[in-house]
Amino acid sequence: MTTQRRKRHTPEQIVRKLRDADAMLNAGQDEAAVLQALEVSEATYLRWKNQYGGMKSAEARRLKELEDEDRRLNGVAWESARTVASTVPRSTRITTWCWDFVFDRTVNGSPLKWLSIVDEYTRECLALKVDRHITSEDVIDTLA
Numbered sequence: 001m002t003t004q005r006r007k008r009h010t011p012e013q014i015v016r017k018l019r020d021a022d023a024m025l026n027a028g029q030d031e032a033a034v035l036q037a038l039e040v041s042e043a044t045y046l047r048w049k050n051q052y053g054g055m056k057s058a059e060a061r062r063l064k065e066l067e068d069e070d071r072r073l074n075g076v077a078w079e080s081a082r083t084v085a086s087t088v089p090r091s092t093r094i095t096t097w098c099w100d101f102v103f104d105r106t107v108n109g110s111p112l113k114w115l116s117i118v119d120e121y122t123r124e125c126l127a128l129k130v131d132r133h134i135t136s137e138d139v140i141d142t143l144a
Helices: 011-026 031-038 042-052 057-087 136-143
Strands: 097-105 111-119 125-131
Touching: 011 031, 011 042, 011 057, 031 042, 111 136, 125 136
Parallel strands: none
Antiparallel strands: 097 111, 111 125
16 A cells, blocks of 8 residues: 655645536546545545635635734734733732642552642743642642
């Protein structure tokens, strides 16, 4: 069995292939022959049909541009939020911390416990305590 190399298709190519597939299916060819002619799997064809079905090439290109722009802007917004969070003094910021306990055992069966404390706004790990036993006094000391 030979494996084919993955190929990225542009939105225009996808729309053209979907249009060709519709023409072949309307001409009476079965779906397996159409997929073989398009050189795509059934899962890829169905995904393309759901995402680009009924679009024109210009609309598909615009959709792809908007998705790329959205991805870029989300990255910029995340970076600016991190910058703002680091410039606001901690005393004026409303802080929300979350804590979590993780329990596990070593290979020889002795227990291990982790206490992690994370700032929910900046996602910064403020404390990480690992020990065989963590008591309530240890938690209070870590939080203080």
